[in-house]
Amino acid sequence: MGYRHEYGSARGPGDRRHRLPAPLRAPFEARHWRELTYVLVSLPMGVLLFTYAVTMVSLGAGLLVTFLGVPVLAAALAGCRGLGSVERGLARGLLGQEVAAPEPLRVRGKGGALAWMGAVLKDGTSWRHLLYAVLRMPWAVFSFSVAVSFFAYGWAMLTYPLWFWVFPLYGGQDGLQLYGDETHSVYLDNPFEITVTALVGLLFTLATPWIVRALTMVDRVLVHGLLGPSRLASRVEELESDRGVVVDTAAADLRRIERDLHDGAQARLVNLAMDLGLAKEKLAEDPRAAARMVDEAHGEVKTALQELRDLARGIHPAVLTDRGLDAALSSVASRCAVPVSVDVDLAERPAPAIEGIAYFTVSELLQNISKHARATRATVDVWRSENRLMLQVVDDGVGGADATSGSGLAGLAERLDAVDGILVVDSPAGGPTRVTAELPWRRG
Incomplete structure (x- = not known):
């Protein structure tokens, strides 16, 4: 999950140790x-x-x-x-x-x-x-x-x-007077009293x-x-910012789908049409070659169909709509490069939009595990805590994931933030990595 990081040992300016304690x-x-x-x-x-x-x-x-x-x-x-x-x-x-x-x-x-x-x-x-x-x-x-x-x-x-000598020298008194009446007076004039006064002053100064x-x-x-701005104004500004993130994310998804169609299924179908055209021309003069070309075209059709299924699954899988998070996440886990155990503990389904975000969050995290974690196993846990949907993905890989370095985790955090969600990454060097996502429930 963005595990490529360098760890330095040099101390920054804020890490310098002070010789004196804070008080x-x-x-x-x-x-x-x-x-x-x-x-x-x-x-x-x-x-x-x-x-x-x-x-x-x-x-x-x-x-x-x-x-x-x-x-x-x-x-x-x-x-x-x-x-x-x-x-x-x-x-x-x-x-x-x-x-x-x-x-x-x-x-x-x-x-x-x-x-x-x-x-x-x-x-x-x-x-x-x-x-x-x-x-x-x-x-x-x-x-x-x-x-x-x-x-x-x-x-x-x-x-x-340092200055008590001012009183006996210039004021004609023995020192700083604490009390005085017609019969007697109390001055701070001996070494013990002066020391106690300085110590009390030290306590006052430190406090x-x-x-x-x-x-x-x-x-x-x-x-x-x-x-400052009112809570309502701050909330409006936050929602406007989140709306911009959602719009940018949707535009990026559309560009990805267009690119996948253009470079994948569309290009394959164009080649398929050309091959079928050539097979049609050869059908009369060389039926055996035409049959071979039709057989190859049949294989291309199967590949194109699989690519279209994968693309449709990336947009919104039918299994998620029909059977919910448990079946959909189990399907994703079965395609992961490492063994993944899935535990979904939900008595009811959240709103479809939240369910979709949860699905794609787990999908991207498992994809990162397959590519970067060098893990041997992973777990996915999904549960409800009051009015929040909780997700947790854990792997035993090399660690070092960081959601603030502009990696895929940063984009994932922005997506969750757009719907009042939270992404927390705990990934010390050497692992394990624990990614926890929190989403609003929003009953479906």
Whole structure:
């Protein structure tokens, strides 16, 4: 199944081992500083978004008694969409989160100001941007306060042994004061207290990157959920992409059928017609030669019929339509170059389209085993798991199959993806290879 691969031993840049464990190097990593910068920038951005959204919406709501409220509300929503693009840019640059831009406004009719305002006010994406603008500030205040507190106190206490001398030298005090009243005071001024302070600061400093990362996870959810495309729009885009895959696959199948007809049965039938024409001419003068040519033509007819049967079986086998997956897959397995055991455990048949995809998936996998696997045996298992049709093909060949290298497995994965299916390949070098396919059931 695409088993021709080279395995190198050189390590890539991402495989280099760090001398320090992750908790110790986290405060110095670029990721931590980018996330901390995002939290710091979030406060002024949150204030800006909240102020703009509340002011514009309040103004528009107050003016709804007149027609002026409608354009003000539309401008408020449009402004939130514009500020949302800035927020997506910040998330992309500082958090490394790629969030696609939402679907554009769909202005119906001939356009114009009224059509544009109607489109903005009816657009769910615009209202999600407004919700983000309202929620952004309280969360930004909280995350800013927590992150700055841990960062400032952590580094201040960690570096206290370097600057505690400032207090007795310039402040006339014994050190950093923890407590004081009329009778007594507590200062961090002896070596033990200074050491404990530095250790506590070290714990705060090591914990800060993980706390900041947890805070920014909420930001990621907000940006992705409220500023990205809606689930419906994403699903439509996915279906459009899958439709393109289906169309390309169908066109490729038609070209394959045309090529097989042209190079196979059609060419053989043309030769057959020529041979029969020559036999007809020789029939009167040399009946024995004509009979020999007719006999050869009879053999050509049998070969052409077999080729047409094979071609028809490749389009959609009659045994699949008449008797289902069990009989059809058993027929395919009998033609495989290695012994194949087939186990189909289905109480009922799925939709014909899903059944056909399952048949051709197993057929192609068994064909790959015959050509590339160098296996001695294989198994095919088919069963139903809730509303999914499961297929698994296992062989004991040399392994090394890869569905991401542009091989036949990649095309097979695209076919399955077009109908919400999944192809999983587990094929370590040396084998065995286990290919699992999952398809929607879709009752027939």
